[in-house]
Amino acid sequence: MRISIDRDACQGNQLCLGIAPALFDVDEDGLAIVRDELVTPDLERDAEQAALCCPTQAVRVSR
Amino acid sequence: MAHNPLRSTLPLDDPYPVYAEWLADAPVHWNEEAGFWIIAGYEPVKRALYDFEHFSRATTKKHQRHGRAMGALQELHLDFLIEIDPPSHTRLRRLVNLAFTPRRIAMLRARVEAVVDELLVAAMEQGPVFDLVEQVAFPLPSIVIAELLGVPAEDRFQFNGWADALANVQEPRPDVETIAEGDRAARESVEYFGALVAERAAKPREDLISAMVQARDEGDVLSHNELVANLLFLLSAGHETTINLISNCCYAFAHQPDQLRLLHDDHDLAPSAVEEILRYDAPVQLTGRIVMDDFEYEGQHLRAGQSAILMIGAANRDPGKFDQPGRFDVTRNPNAHIGFGFGVHHCLGAPLARLEGEVALREIARRMPTIELAGAPVRRDLFTLRGFEKLPIAVGQLTEQGV
Numbered sequence: 180m181r182i183s184i185d186r187d188a189c190q191g192n193q194l195c196l197g198i199a200p201a202l203f204d205v206d207e208d209g210l211a212i213v214r215d216e217l218v219t220p221d222l223e224r225d226a227e228q229a230a231l232c233c234p235t236q237a238v239r240v241s242r
Numbered sequence: 243m244a245h246n247p248l249r250s251t252l253p254l255d256d257p258y259p260v261y262a263e264w265l266a267d268a269p270v271h272w273n274e275e276a277g278f279w280i281i282a283g284y285e286p287v288k289r290a291l292y293d294f295e296h297f298s299r300a301t302t303k304k305h306q307r308h309g310r311a312m313g314a315l316q317e318l319h320l321d322f323l324i325e326i327d328p329p330s331h332t333r334l335r336r337l338v339n340l341a342f343t344p345r346r347i348a349m350l351r352a353r354v355e356a357v358v359d360e361l362l363v364a365a366m367e368q369g370p371v372f373d374l375v376e377q378v379a380f381p382l383p384s385i386v387i388a389e390l391l392g393v394p395a396e397d398r399f400q401f402n403g404w405a406d407a408l409a410n411v412q413e414p415r416p417d418v419e420t421i422a423e424g425d426r427a428a429r430e431s432v433e434y435f436g437a438l439v440a441e442r443a444a445k446p447r448e449d450l451i452s453a454m455v456q457a458r459d460e461g462d463v464l465s466h467n468e469l470v471a472n473l474l475f476l477l478s479a480g481h482e483t484t485i486n487l488i489s490n491c492c493y494a495f496a497h498q499p500d501q502l503r504l505l506h507d508d509h510d511l512a513p514s515a516v517e518e519i520l521r522y523d524a525p526v527q528l529t530g531r532i533v534m535d536d537f538e539y540e541g542q543h544l545r546a547g548q549s550a551i552l553m554i555g556a557a558n559r560d561p562g563k564f565d566q567p568g569r570f571d572v573t574r575n576p577n578a579h580i581g582f583g584f585g586v587h588h589c590l591g592a593p594l595a596r597l598e599g600e601v602a603l604r605e606i607a608r609r610m611p612t613i614e615l616a617g618a619p620v621r622r623d624l625f626t627l628r629g630f631e632k633l634p635i636a637v638g639q640l641t642e643q644g645v
Binding site: 188210235236 | 332335582587592
């Protein structure tokens with residue numbers, strides 16, 4: 180599984196960071212960044228959860 | 243709103259002891275008298291907030307009207323960001339979101355600081371006793387949101403009437419009269435914003451309305467109805483809640499002067515104080531959903547079509563999530579409150595609310611070493627939006643050393 184952030188959509192609410200701190204971080208603009216594009220199997224549920232909960236649908240998940 | 247079914251269950255002044263009972267005994271329960279589910283526990287509320295397939299927002303308003311003819315407000319609601327589910331929500335929110343990115347909001351900081359300074363200087367010039375709502379908490383967000391949208395500041399008292407009418411309709415099971423007032427506000431505001439949109443279409447400016455008009459005209463991304471509806475939605479949402487954030491926090495300071503002192507001594511605590519008041523006495527206490535399926539939730543059998551009230555204010559006091567939840571602690575960290583909601587309807591204006599809250603609380607604490615109540619506060623008679631109509635306070639004076 181791969182994850183990415185749509186930087187135009189991100190509003191910096193940091194919900195993804197709260198759900199999966201192992202996968203996401205924020206940059207100096209307060210926008211989300213991914214720590215690693217590749218998600219290990221044990222974190223796939225967290226990645227999906229973060230995508231589902233993002234208020235601006237800025238977390239992209241692909242297989 | 244005589245029929246509000248929460249009235250017989252919840253004391254408006256202090257609902258928290260009842261919340262504590264729910265959290266201890268029945269975090270998800272059916273309220274027989276009201277005929278809806280009450281969901282109070284932190285995890286159950288949070289899950290219901292993001293699981294829009296089981297708990298829909300889109301049908302809530304339709305359900306509340308119980309088959310009555312569709313009024314002007316309900317037609318507007320069909321396009322309100324807060325009243326729709328994905329995928330329509332995703333498309334609309336993306337557009338409106340552009341105005342609320344951290345970068346755009348950061349650009350407003352200097353202006354917010356100037357407005358706060360102006361309001362506090364004017365309030366404190368009158369003497370040590372003033373109404374915090376009238377002098378500071380009400381004007382700040384209404385000036386800022388009006389400027390951001392690009393609506394004339396002198397019209398803002400009219401908006402307040404509309405925002406009031408909309409706030410009343412957010413209560414569980416609004417009565418016919420309340421809905422009629424909402425409909426009137428809807429018709430007036432559609433006319434008002436329709437005219438403003440036409441004006442900006444002819445003569446664009448550097449404001450959000452012009453940007454949204456441009457988005458409407460650049461393809462089928464934003465219809466005229468969606469544009470007008472969401473201008474009203476942004477205006478009222480930007481009004482109400484920040485008033486409550488600031489006044490609820492000052493009310494808490496009046497009761498717990500040690501917390502004001504902490505912020506007075508260390509202004510860097512202002513962002514953390516904002517998060518704590520969003521948890522401790524959240525401006526939005528509850529939100530309604532419609533159950534979309536028959537399923538088991540936290541050991542209860544929910545059925546399609548039933549209403550569920552998600553009690554954000556209770557979830558934020560869940561002892562399973564927060565250490566000493568009844569303690570107002572401006573240094574609380576971590577603080578995973580859901581005062582802004584969670585999931586797709588997480589507050590669109592959160593970056594703006596955080597900025598306004600941070601600047602206002604910092605400047606209040608800097609200039610006021612003590613805050614005491616100077617007369618009886620008047621609460622807004624609402625369960626959804628928790629705050630004050632009047633909050634008379636007496637502020638202590640700074641000594642010459644500025645301490």
